[in-house]
Amino acid sequence: MAQDATLPRLAQRLTAAILAAPSSKDALTLCLRSLVLFSGARHAEGRLERAGEQSLHAAYRAKRQVAANAGAEENGQQFTLQHAGGLLHLALTGAPQLVPEARASALLAPLLPVLLCRAKADGAAAAGRLFSDIVQAAGDAILCVNEEGRIVLFNAQAERIFGYAAEDILSEPLETLLPRQMRGAHRQRVIDFSTGAAQAKTMGRRPEVFGQRRDGTLFPADISIAKTEGETGLLLTAIVRDLSQLRQTELALLARERELEEIIERMPFGIVIGEEETGRILLANGAFAQITGEPVEAMIGARASAFFTGLAAHSLAFDPLWSQSTFQGMEVEVNRRAGKPAKALVSTVRLTYQGKKAVLFGCNDLTAQLETLAKLRESQAKLKRAQFIARIGDWEWSLGSGKVSWSDEAYRILNRRPGAEQLQPEDFIRCVHPEDRPHVQSAFTDARQNLAPLSVQCRLAPPDEAAPPLKTGTASTRHIRLEGRLEKDGHGLPVKWVGTVQDVTEEAEINQELIEARNKALAASRTKTRFLANMSHELRTPLNAIIGFSEVIAHDLFHGDMTKYREYANDILQSGHHLLDLVNDVLDSSRVEVGQIKLKEEPIDLRALAEESVRMVRERADQKGLTIRLKTETDLPALYADHRLCRQILLNLLMNAIKFTPEQKEIGLDIVPLACGRLSLTVWDQGIGIDARDMARILQPFEQAETSLCRQNEGVGLGLSLCKSFAELHGAAFRIESAPNQGTRVFVTFPPERSSALTRAQATIGASEAAPLLSLTNA
Numbered sequence: 001m002a003q004d005a006t007l008p009r010l011a012q013r014l015t016a017a018i019l020a021a022p023s024s025k026d027a028l029t030l031c032l033r034s035l036v037l038f039s040g041a042r043h044a045e046g047r048l049e050r051a052g053e054q055s056l057h058a059a060y061r062a063k064r065q066v067a068a069n070a071g072a073e074e075n076g077q078q079f080t081l082q083h084a085g086g087l088l089h090l091a092l093t094g095a096p097q098l099v100p101e102a103r104a105s106a107l108l109a110p111l112l113p114v115l116l117c118r119a120k121a122d123g124a125a126a127a128g129r130l131f132s133d134i135v136q137a138a139g140d141a142i143l144c145v146n147e148e149g150r151i152v153l154f155n156a157q158a159e160r161i162f163g164y165a166a167e168d169i170l171s172e173p174l175e176t177l178l179p180r181q182m183r184g185a186h187r188q189r190v191i192d193f194s195t196g197a198a199q200a201k202t203m204g205r206r207p208e209v210f211g212q213r214r215d216g217t218l219f220p221a222d223i224s225i226a227k228t229e230g231e232t233g234l235l236l237t238a239i240v241r242d243l244s245q246l247r248q249t250e251l252a253l254l255a256r257e258r259e260l261e262e263i264i265e266r267m268p269f270g271i272v273i274g275e276e277e278t279g280r281i282l283l284a285n286g287a288f289a290q291i292t293g294e295p296v297e298a299m300i301g302a303r304a305s306a307f308f309t310g311l312a313a314h315s316l317a318f319d320p321l322w323s324q325s326t327f328q329g330m331e332v333e334v335n336r337r338a339g340k341p342a343k344a345l346v347s348t349v350r351l352t353y354q355g356k357k358a359v360l361f362g363c364n365d366l367t368a369q370l371e372t373l374a375k376l377r378e379s380q381a382k383l384k385r386a387q388f389i390a391r392i393g394d395w396e397w398s399l400g401s402g403k404v405s406w407s408d409e410a411y412r413i414l415n416r417r418p419g420a421e422q423l424q425p426e427d428f429i430r431c432v433h434p435e436d437r438p439h440v441q442s443a444f445t446d447a448r449q450n451l452a453p454l455s456v457q458c459r460l461a462p463p464d465e466a467a468p469p470l471k472t473g474t475a476s477t478r479h480i481r482l483e484g485r486l487e488k489d490g491h492g493l494p495v496k497w498v499g500t501v502q503d504v505t506e507e508a509e510i511n512q513e514l515i516e517a518r519n520k521a522l523a524a525s526r527t528k529t530r531f532l533a534n535m536s537h538e539l540r541t542p543l544n545a546i547i548g549f550s551e552v553i554a555h556d557l558f559h560g561d562m563t564k565y566r567e568y569a570n571d572i573l574q575s576g577h578h579l580l581d582l583v584n585d586v587l588d589s590s591r592v593e594v595g596q597i598k599l600k601e602e603p604i605d606l607r608a609l610a611e612e613s614v615r616m617v618r619e620r621a622d623q624k625g626l627t628i629r630l631k632t633e634t635d636l637p638a639l640y641a642d643h644r645l646c647r648q649i650l651l652n653l654l655m656n657a658i659k660f661t662p663e664q665k666e667i668g669l670d671i672v673p674l675a676c677g678r679l680s681l682t683v684w685d686q687g688i689g690i691d692a693r694d695m696a697r698i699l700q701p702f703e704q705a706e707t708s709l710c711r712q713n714e715g716v717g718l719g720l721s722l723c724k725s726f727a728e729l730h731g732a733a734f735r736i737e738s739a740p741n742q743g744t745r746v747f748v749t750f751p752p753e754r755s756s757a758l759t760r761a762q763a764t765i766g767a768s769e770a771a772p773l774l775s776l777t778n779a
Contacts, residue, residue, distance in 0.1 A: 042094025163214035270363035293337035479508035629668035661687035677752030
């Protein structure tokens with residue numbers, strides 16, 4: 001009870017200590033210490049809760065040594081004290097015995113209101129300090145004006161903006177911070193706002209508000225005003241933001257936009273800026289007006305989709321075509337006021353213009369370029385057609401890289417496929433005929449060394465398996481002509497060859513034909529000369545004999561000696577026959593040349609024909625002491641041919657063998673059937689033979705080998721050529737094998753269709769079967 005009597009005095013002392021404590025937490029700790037001393041507990045904790053405020057927590061542990069008590073630690077208890085506006089939760093541990101809640105309440109209940117008041121006061125002080133710190137740290141100027149219009153709060157940012165120290169401006173009228181011309185109107189606005197219903201108001205945009213610094217300079221400002229009823233009356237709080245930097249930035253942006261507009265207007269390609277949200281055009285330059293045919297004034301405010309196909313009608317924000325921040329190189333149709341849409345290469349960039357999100361369209365009009373490209377392609381097509389018709393291709397050889405480019409026609413002329421292979425210099429040389437390659441390489445070398453134009457004609461090599469030709473089956477050799485010249489750089493150094501390649505095969509063939517015709521004409525002229533020389537000798541000799549013998553007979557120089565006259569008459573007869581043979585040979589040669597000889601075909605007994613021919617030349621052979629060997633078979637098939645021409649073949653060949661075989665030698669005639677029904681007539685001799693150089697020449701009319709024995713024998717050089725022509729009229733092969741001093745063998749081989757007498761005899765029965773035979777023999 002004595003302890004309870006001291007509680008009022010203890011509570012009075014604790015109240016004074018609580019009020020003097022540095023903080024609310026220290027005050028709560030002081031109360032917990034008193035409770036520990038009062039109860040004998042070792043530890044006490046407390047938590048002070050206030051409505052709408054953060055709870056306050058404190059703890060106290062006794063420093064004295066407590067006697068060991070087995071159940072001390074378990075004597076923990078909790079209880080709560082309540083007062084209007086707050087609760088105090090207590091927890092005790094380590095007390096010797098349980099402390100009655102009434103006694104603890106008797107100690108601390110009078111202190112709870114004091115603790116709550118002290119906590120509230122500390123909270124208000126903290127809030128005041130926080131408010132002061134916020135106000136001082138604010139980035140905008142904050143100032144308060146009382147009902148009398150005098151400044152009662154002026155933060156650090158206000159000092160920096162207006163140039164006044166707080167101690168210098170406090171209690172001064174607000175008009176000190178305003179331009180003189182605005183003060184009267186400002187007083188009325190303050191009165192209206194103070195008496196009005198609005199609690200806040202913003203000023204500074206329209207109309208613009210200015211503040212006045214201590215040095216008298218003005219600055220644009222953005223001001224927000226609020227009013228508050230306090231214990232001292234009405235307070236007006238103003239938040240002032242200096243817009244000088246913002247205005248400078250805006251002016252700079254306006255200047256930049258004007259520069260941008262000037263640059264855009266001067267651009268040679270069309271530019272349009274459209275608002276992203278609405279899709280309306282904000283700016284268009286003159287180049288875009290030229291593309292569309294619309295004046296710039298008419299396009300401002302119009303929808304961008306009216307000009308660009310594929311755009312959304314009311315917005316550019318979600319259009320997938322322009323959804324990227326930048327878009328380059330898409331061909332788009334741009335609508336024109338009149339005519340077809342223009343083709344334009346469009347690129348886009350997203351930007352901010354006039355304070356709005358926008359899309360810039362860059363339009364490069366491709367209409368003229370596409371028309372030029374179409375004309376170029378048409379010209380190229382015409383050039384290709386002209387090159388194809390004229391068979392002229394072009395080529396270019398870079399001396400730096402060593403690469404050669406060829407036109408399609410050039411590939412075709414070189415008998416290669418365009419695009420299938422890249423012909424480089426070494427590949428082109430392989431296209432040239434091996435015999436002409438040194439000539440072509442030499443022409444290039446000379447042209448380059450002398451810096452002279454190139455002109456060379458050559459043949460193409462036959463295509464091989466490694467380079468499949470464009471065309472196959474060409475029988476004649478292809479001829480080309482290369483023309484070119486060296487192009488130089490600015491320093492006069494050669495940099496590349498440019499030139500053409502032309503197919504001149506027809507021209508080369510015509511030139512070759514002209515050369516051959518000229519050679520034939522020259523040969524004909526020589527032949528004519530030889531013919532006249534030979535004929536004059538061959539005709540004059542028998543004519544002289546005829547004339548001489550006739551004069552002897554006519555003048556009766558032997559006085560009626562008939563024996564002599566008969567001998568002379570016989571000589572005249574032989575000379576006449578000789579003249580007739582010469583004339584017939586010349587006529588036969590002429591008929592063969594113009595194709596006027598018609599075969600009179602009939603079955604021929606070759607053995608009888610051979611014996612007849614040998615009898616006719618035996619006298620001439622006997623005169624030279626030559627032996628004639630005839631070799632035939634008894635069962636030779638009949639030969640279906642022209643009897644006169646075949647006899648002429650044998651006689652001419654046998655007479656040639658007699659002429660060119662020295663005395664006391666042998667000549668012969670062999671008739672042998674061959675395989676497949678062919679028949680071979682072979683005339684051979686042991687004569688002087690024929691040089692290989694004369695082999696082709698002696699088969700031409702009026703040609704003879706250049707030997708002394710040839711010049712000693714009479715003849716005009718028609719025998720072999722007539723034999724060859726007569727044999728070919730029958731479809732027979734005519735072949736000569738000979739060598740100097742090795743004799744000569746002449747083969748005439750008839751085809752199998754002429755060796756069956758039965759078949760040919762049957763063929764004569766009907767005209768329908770005779771026509772093919774005539775066609776064959778005249779081939």
